[in-house]
Amino acid sequence: MILLTSDTETKPTKAMRMAIANAVVGDEQKGEDPTVNELLKRTADLLGKEDALFFACGTICNFVSIKTHTRPGDVVLAEHMAHIIRAESGGAAMTSGVLMEAIASERGIFTADDVQQALDRVAIAPYLYSANPRLLCVEQTHNFAGGSVWQLDELQQVCNFARQKGLATHMDGARLLNAVVATQTTAKDFASCVDSVWLDFSKGLGAPMGAVLAGTKEFISEARRYKHMFGGAMRQAGIIAAGCLHSLDHHVQRLQEDHKNATYLARRLSQIEGIKVRNTAPDTNIVFFDVSGLGIDTAMFLNLLQKHGVKMGAVGKSIRAVTHLDVSWTDIEVAIDAISKIARPYANVKSNGAQSTSSAQKTILQTA
Numbered sequence: 001m002i003l004l005t006s007d008t009e010t011k012p013t014k015a016m017r018m019a020i021a022n023a024v025v026g027d028e029q030k031g032e033d034p035t036v037n038e039l040l041k042r043t044a045d046l047l048g049k050e051d052a053l054f055f056a057c058g059t060i061c062n063f064v065s066i067k068t069h070t071r072p073g074d075v076v077l078a079e080h081m082a083h084i085i086r087a088e089s090g091g092a093a094m095t096s097g098v099l100m101e102a103i104a105s106e107r108g109i110f111t112a113d114d115v116q117q118a119l120d121r122v123a124i125a126p127y128l129y130s131a132n133p134r135l136l137c138v139e140q141t142h143n144f145a146g147g148s149v150w151q152l153d154e155l156q157q158v159c160n161f162a163r164q165k166g167l168a169t170h171m172d173g174a175r176l177l178n179a180v181v182a183t184q185t186t187a188k189d190f191a192s193c194v195d196s197v198w199l200d201f202s203k204g205l206g207a208p209m210g211a212v213l214a215g216t217k218e219f220i221s222e223a224r225r226y227k228h229m230f231g232g233a234m235r236q237a238g239i240i241a242a243g244c245l246h247s248l249d250h251h252v253q254r255l256q257e258d259h260k261n262a263t264y265l266a267r268r269l270s271q272i273e274g275i276k277v278r279n280t281a282p283d284t285n286i287v288f289f290d291v292s293g294l295g296i297d298t299a300m301f302l303n304l305l306q307k308h309g310v311k312m313g314a315v316g317k318s319i320r321a322v323t324h325l326d327v328s329w330t331d332i333e334v335a336i337d338a339i340s341k342i343a344r345p346y347a348n349v350k351s352n353g354a355q356s357t358s359s360a361q362k363t364i365l366q367t368a
Contacts, residue, residue, distance in 0.1 A: 001306070001309055001310070001311055002309060002310045002311065002327065002331045002334060002335055003311050003326065003327070004310065004311065004312045004313075004321040004322055004323065004327060004335060005311050005312055005313040005320075005322065006203075006313065006320075006322050006324075007175075007203040007204045007258070007285060007322045007323070007324035007325075008202055008203055009322075009324060009326060010202075010203070010204070010205075010206040010324050010325045010326050011206075011208075011326060012206065012207070012208050012243060013206065013325075015246065015250070016206065016207070016243050016246045016247070016250075019242045019243065019245070019246040020208075020239050020240075020242045020243050020246075021239075022242070023035045023238040023239045023241070023242035024238055025236035025237070025238035025239060026236065026238065027235055027236070028054060028233065028234040028235060028236070028237035028238075029228070029233035029234060029235060033236065033237055033238045033241070034238065035237075035238030035239075035241045035242050035245065036054050036237050036238055036240075036241040038241070038245065039054065039210075039212065039241040039244050039245050039248075040052040040053070040054060040212060042245070042248060043199060043212040043214060043248075044214050046187050046188065046199075046248075047187055047188060047191040047197055047199070047214045048187075048188035048191055048192055049191060049197070049214035049215055049216070050215070050216050050217045050220070051214065051215065051216065051217045051219075051220035051221075052212050052213060052214040052215075052220065053212065053213045053214075053220050053223055053224055053227060054210070054211075054212055054234070054237060054240075054241065055198075055210075055211045055212070055213060055227065055232055056209055056210065056211070056232065056234070056240070057200070057202070057209060057210075057211055058172070058174045058198060058200040058211040059088050059091065060211075060227075060230060060232050061172075061198035061211050061213045062083075062084050062088060062091075062092070062137075062170075062172055062198075063088075063091050063092065063095045063096070063226075063230065064213065064223050064226045064227055064230065064232070065170050065196045065198070065213060065223065066084075066092045066095070066096045066098060066135065066137075066170070067095055067096045067223075067226045068196075068219060068222045068223045068226060069134060069135045069168045069170060069195070069196070070096055070098050070134045070135055071132075071134070072096065072097030072098070073097060073098070073099070073131055073132065074096075074098050074099070074131065074132050074133070074134035074135070075098065075099045075100075075101050075122050075131045075132060075133040075134060075135075076092060076098045076099070076100050076101070076134065076135045076136075076137060077100075077101045077103060077115065077118050077119075077133060077135070077136045077137065077167070078100060078101075078102065078103065078136075078137040078138075078139075079102070079103050079104075079105050079108050079109075079110055079137075079138070079139060079142065079145075080102035080103060080104050080105070081108060081142075081144040081145060082102075082108070082137060082139050082142070082144075082172070083139060083143050083144070083172060083174070084100075084137055084139070084172055085100050085102060086144065087143075087144075095230065098134075098135075099131050101118050101121065101122055101133070102118075103115065103117075103118050105145075107142070107145045107146070107148040108139060108142025108144070108145030108148045109142070109145075109148060109150055109154060110158065111154075111157070111158065112157055112158055112161035115136065115158060115161055115162060115165070116161075116165075118133075119133055119165060133165075133166075133167060134167065134168060135167060135168045135169070135170060136158075136159070136162040136167045136168070136169050136170070137169075137170045137171070137172060138150060138155065138158065138159070138169070138170075138171050138172070138194065139171070139172040139174075140155070140171055140172070140173050140175070140176050140179050140190060141175040141176075141178050141179050141182075141283065141284050141286075143174070143175070143286065144315060145279075146278060146279035146282055146283070146286050146287065146288045147175065147178065147262070147279075147282055147283055147284035147285055147286030147322075148279070148283050148284075149178075149179045149182055149183060149283040149284060150179065150190075151183065151185075152183070152185050152189055152190065152193075155190065155193045156193050159193040159194055160193075168195050168196075169193065169194040169195050169196075170194060170195065170196045170197070171190070171191065171193075171194040171196070171197040171198070172198070173190075173191070173197045173198050173199050173200075174198075174199075174200040174203060174211075175200070175203055175204065175284065175285075176190060176191075176197070176199055177199065177204070177205065177252055177255060178204055178255050178258075178259070178284040178285060179283075179284065180252075181252065181253065181255040181256050181259070182256075182259060182283055182284050187199075191214070195215060195216070195219065196213065196214070196215040196219055196223075197213075197214055197215070198211050198212060198213040198214065199211060199212050199214075201243070201244040201247050201248075203324070204251070204255050204258055204285060204324055204325065205244075205247035205248070205251045205252065205255075205325075206247050206251050206324075206325040206326075207240075207243040207244045207246070207247045208240070208243055209240055209243075210240045210241060210243065210244040212244070251325065254325070255284075255285070258284070258285040258323040258324055258325070258327075259282070259283075259284050259285055259323075261285070261323040261327060261328075261329060261332050262282045262284065262285045262286065262287050262321075262322075262323045263281065263282055264329075264332060265287050265321060265323065265332050265335070265336065266279065266280050266281065266282050266287045266289075267280070268336045269287070269289055269336065269339065272336075272339060272340055272343050273293075273343060273346065274291065274293035274294040274295075274343045274346045275289055275290070275291060275293065275294070275339065275343060276289060276290040276291075276292075276293060277289045278290065278318060285322055285323045285324065286320060286321070286322050286323075287320070287321045287322075287323075288315070288318045288319065288320055288321075289318065289319055289321070290317065290318055290319070291319060291343075292317070293346075294342070294343055294346045295346060298314045298317055298318070298319060299314070301319065301342065302314060302319065304342050305338055305339065305342065308338035308341065308342070309334070309338070310334065310335045310338045310339075312335075321335070
């Protein structure tokens with residue numbers, strides 16, 4: 001099965017498994033795991049931050065960051081389709097008691113004017129009755145916008161404006177290194193725009209798990225308390241950190257291969273009748289497309305696709321395909337061929353003008 005559902009589908013390579021097996025370990029909770037400590041130092045240096053903290057996954061990085069930056073009743077601003085709003089089970093509200101103010105945008109990228117409009121909405125009532133805006137979150141790259149990238153100048157303008165308005169700034173950097181490779185901008189330059197930032201090692205970098213949150217020493221000291229409070233402390237976590245270190249050494253620059261594969265996939269899909277690609281020129285490794293033009297719904301299409309040995313995922317009414325370490329150029333060709341076979345009966349029916357959409361659907365099902 002060719003797995004294009006997410007870049008979290010990556011499996012550890014043999015070399016990474018060897019690094020994991022040979023990891024030197026200690027007690028992570030007490031700060032005594034040497035492999036974790038090495039990862040924290042390297043990530044903090046990479047991001048240009050004073051200190052860092054190790055977590056099992058990125059979602060808890062967001063929870064802990066919001067908890068550290070805010071107080072109950074505060075407002076957190078984020079793009080309306082941000083992972084922190086749409087895909088974290090309402091955790092920020094539960095763990096931090098905050099309100100989320102959504103900022104609408106075209107591609108997950110918003111402006112200082114958009115932030116001001118959000119602040120105006122928060123302050124529509126007199127000060128006595130309004131919640132306090134405390135934190136602005138950005139997502140780099142933006143998952144549900146098709147892996148779109150904040151350019152450095154865009155990020156600087158928005159974050160500088162936020163600081164002028166008294167807001168702290170936080171970056172969900174799950175795929176930050178995809179942005180680094182796509183733009184040739186350093187991770188340190190991107191991270192300099194925000195007060196806190198985290199990297200995920202279990203996506204395109206190919207580690208089985210692990211994320212690192214970075215910020216000032218004061219921020220990380222407070223975040224460590226919340227990490228412990230939320231059950232995030234670990235013991236011999238060096239076996240996890242070793243995989244993360246291996247990915248930093250061997251899997252960063254190869255992300256450009258994923259980007260090329262995504263670009264090729266988007267271009268080829270846009271040539272298939274009945275398929276509408278949402279981001280025809282993807283910034284990084286995520287492609288969204290719609291199949292309603294085939295006369296079948298998303299669930300049916302995905303089921304047919306799996307019968308051809310290809311798996312993708314649904315996000316709302318769209319389909320998401322994510323390229324990664326375990327997907328080759330040949331795999332992309334196989335996926336395109338499978339989609340073409342599913343779509344071909346529709347194209348034939350349309351050109352002949354002899355059957356209705358429902359008849360086309362039957363034809364697709366019979367030939368898939």
